[in-house]
Amino acid sequence: MTRTEAVDKNLSPEETKDVVSRGHVYNMPFEVNQYVYMITGGRALKVVVTDIGVGSIQLNGQWYTWEEMENKGGVYEAEFDALTAIAQMM
Numbered sequence: 001m002t003r004t005e006a007v008d009k010n011l012s013p014e015e016t017k018d019v020v021s022r023g024h025v026y027n028m029p030f031e032v033n034q035y036v037y038m039i040t041g042g043r044a045l046k047v048v049v050t051d052i053g054v055g056s057i058q059l060n061g062q063w064y065t066w067e068e069m070e071n072k073g074g075v076y077e078a079e080f081d082a083l084t085a086i087a088q089m090m
Contacts, residue, residue, distance in 0.1 A: 028052045030077065037082035039073025042089075044082035 007019055019025055030036055030049045037044045038059055051058035056065045057075065069075050073089060076082040 026054055030057070030075070034077075037076045037079050038069065039076075039082055039086055039089075042073075042086060044076075044079055044086060046079070 007016075007025060011019070030052065032049055032051060034049050035046055036049055036059070038047050039045075047059040049057065049059060050061055051063075053063075056063050057069065058064075059075070064072075074082070074085055076085065
């Protein structure tokens with residue numbers, strides 16, 4: 001029986017290569033409980049990442065797909081990056 005196992009530092013190099021080759025490892029751009037800046041309505045809004053999925057992110061309890069966030073202007077780790085993106089949009 002195949003079951004879900006957490007990927008941790010105790011995996012052997014062969015097991016790690018197998019997991020990566022099967023596509024079961026994801027690189028998430030932010031961490032849960034991290035403050036980020038989302039662009040909404042032409043301004044940078046400080047929000048907290050409450051959850052992250054493969055196809056979506058939850059900010060302040062509201063789920064957004066990555067495509068929605070890209071259309072709004074994006075999500076940025078630093079306020080300066082968010083303000084720079086807003087200036088480039090105008």
